[in-house]
Amino acid sequence: MTERDYGVPLAPSDRIFRDEVRDFLAAALTPELRSREGGESGRLDRMRTWQSRLHEAGLAAISWPTEFGGRSATPVQQLIFNAEMASAHAPEPINRSAINQLGPTIIQWGSDEQRSHYLPRILSAEDVWCQGFSEPEAGSDLASLKTRAIIDGDELVITGQKVWTSKAQYANKIYLLVRTDPAAPPHDGISYVLADLAVEGIEVRPIRQITGDAEFNEIFFDNVRVPLAGVLGPLNEGWRVAKSTLGYERVGQSRTHRIERRLAILTSMAREPNALSDNGLDDEYVADQLVRFSAQVEALRQIAAQATAAGVRGVSPGPEASVAKLLTSEVDQAMANFGLDLAGPAGSLLPGSPGAAKKGNVAKSYLLMRAATFGAGTSEIQRNVIAEKLLGLPRDP
Ligand SMILES: Cc1cc2nc3c(=O)[nH]c(=O)nc-3n(C[C@H](O)[C@H](O)[C@H](O)COP(=O)(O)OP(=O)(O)OC[C@H]3O[C@@H](n4cnc5c(N)ncnc54)[C@H](O)[C@@H]3O)c2cc1C
Structure with missing residues (x-):
């Protein structure tokens, strides 16, 4: 990954931070942690181990203010962090949603006792x-x-x-x-x-x-x-407290992380001969799809990093969060569909079937992504919020 891939200029302090993240990844991200073996229990073990490694390195919730165990990371640093995690194929921390949604809500609304009791336990994954x-x-x-x-x-x-x-x-x-x-x-x-x-x-x-x-x-x-x-x-x-959580959920950093990973996988599938083309990226349709996804992922990285950083400084994510949620889930779903196009018939075979594309993960992602436009608020609801709150259109009756 080069500096250009971040899409924003890096200050000297950002480069120091990037090097710290890379050193951490080189030391902590073992091949076992990157594996996809062992079913659900293997996946949970890896997520738990990964969170404890991030926590030990002070990297579990970098956007949180330093006084609560974070790093008070700038939007650019959050962007660097996400991009490096995605490019290294790091697992998600087990407490992802608590780090991204509940923690910032407790920081914003909690009493001193609640903050000092719950926040450290979220970071260490003592509480999931x-x-x-x-x-x-x-x-x-x-x-x-x-x-x-x-x-x-x-x-x-x-x-x-x-x-x-x-x-x-x-x-x-x-x-x-x-x-x-x-x-x-x-x-x-x-x-x-x-x-x-x-x-x-x-x-x-x-x-x-x-x-x-x-x-x-x-x-x-x-x-x-x-x-x-x-x-x-x-x-x-x-209700007011829940609106904060829903706002943080809609900007969800780790979703960007996931679609960055999916884009990397699709790009490597597209480079090889596939069901759409024998000459990979030379094919106009394949190249066009990847360029479109890359631009959308870049826009999402910027939206998510800025919104999260603003949020943990006490500014609740506003209706802009609906733009992030709508785009993320629809891009995520479109990418899963494109994976099926690239894989051809082998893409419809589930894990465990002989000859399944990417060990069945193409089919599984396709099925799983049907839920993306529902969870954390449906696309219709996001469109209503955008129409009413951002565009000033009449209210949904
Ligand atoms: C994978 C996944 C994980 C989830 N995890 C959690 C979780 O951990 N915790 C939790 O609390 N919830 C969770 N949810 C629930 C999620 O928040 C709800 O599915 C979502 O809010 C939609 O509610 P519903 O399923 O009742 O659908 P409904 O609200 O019944 O909607 C049905 C359909 O009607 C449409 N619709 C409804 N109202 C309007 C309107 N006013 N205008 C236009 N269209 C409308 C919807 O867009 C949708 O297409 C999860 C959902 C999924 C898919």
């Missing part, structure tokens, strides 16, 4: 978090959520159901939205709660996906007691 926002009848219209929490002394008693909860099969903590004032209008009377997952009254049931894996779950709460001290931000004002 999942997000309990969606419910069977509250997805896009999240404010219609029904999970109830009744205050009983210094505790909340929670009853209800969450769905599509990614990572609940291995997380030990959950941040969730509950209705604490049912008499208030839908967006009021919601609270944002930080809770243990392995307690009496909680049942986690896996949901099997089209890929055959079960990466998300239903969670049932039956009179679950949670200390009132676990409420993040003001009681009954959880």
Whole structure:
């Protein structure tokens, strides 16, 4: 990777940082950590190990302010970090979403006690978090959520159901939205709660996906007691807190990381003879697709780095985050489709099938990417936000 690949000029301090990241990668990223063997448990082990290596080197959450265990990284440094991780094929840290979404939300809304208790545990992965926002009848219209929490002394008693909860099969903590004032209008009377997952009254049931894996779950709460001290931000004002998390989720740095990786894989597939062309990059359509993806990835890198850096300095991501989310998921999906085009019929074979392209990962990515335009808010919802908040068009009725 050359300096030109970053797309921005580097200051001397940026070069020092880049060299530090490269030295770290050379020492810490072993071939075992780059492997894709060992199924789901192998993948989780690698993500856990990777996060502890990043943490030991002080690189787990570089955009967080230094006082909370980050590096107060500039947008350019975040950009360098992401690009170097992607080009080295580093795994994701196990607590990716907590680093990118919950941590900044706690920094923004938490009390001193909550910050000093939760933030170090996110960095070390002592706590692994999942997000309990969606419910069977509250997805896009999240404010219609029904999970109830009744205050009983210094505790909340929670009853209800969450769905599509990614990572609940291995997380030990959950941040969730509950209705604490049912008499208030839908967006009021919601609270944002930080809770243990392995307690009496909680049942986690896996949901099997089209890929055959079960990466998300239903969670049932039956009179679950949670200390009132676990409420993040003001009681009954959880909607405002959730909006911060959703904003951070939409700019998600690691999604850029993932599509950078996918672009590198597609480029190498395109260079070889493939189902679309015998002469790889000389083919006009193949070259055109790759140039288009490269430009989109570059735009996304810039948007994500700037938005994350602004966010951890106390500025909530605004409707611009919807532009990042919409573009990322649609580019990600288009890339997975293009992978299938390049691979031809072998691209439709799943892992374990003889002759499957890229050990079945082409087919798996294609299937997995159907969800990209749903998770973290659907494309239709992002378009509504962009239309109303950025373009000033009339509200969705
Ligand atoms: C892979 C994946 C992981 C997820 N992980 C989590 C998680 O960890 N935690 C969590 O809480 N949730 C999670 N979700 C849930 C996700 O946030 C919801 O799927 C999403 O908000 C959409 O809600 P829904 O599925 O209920 O669809 P619905 O809201 O029922 O939408 C159905 C369709 O109607 C469209 N639609 C709805 N309202 C409008 C409107 N006003 N205008 C135009 N079109 C509209 C939608 O775009 C969509 O096409 C995950 C989802 C996926 C796919």
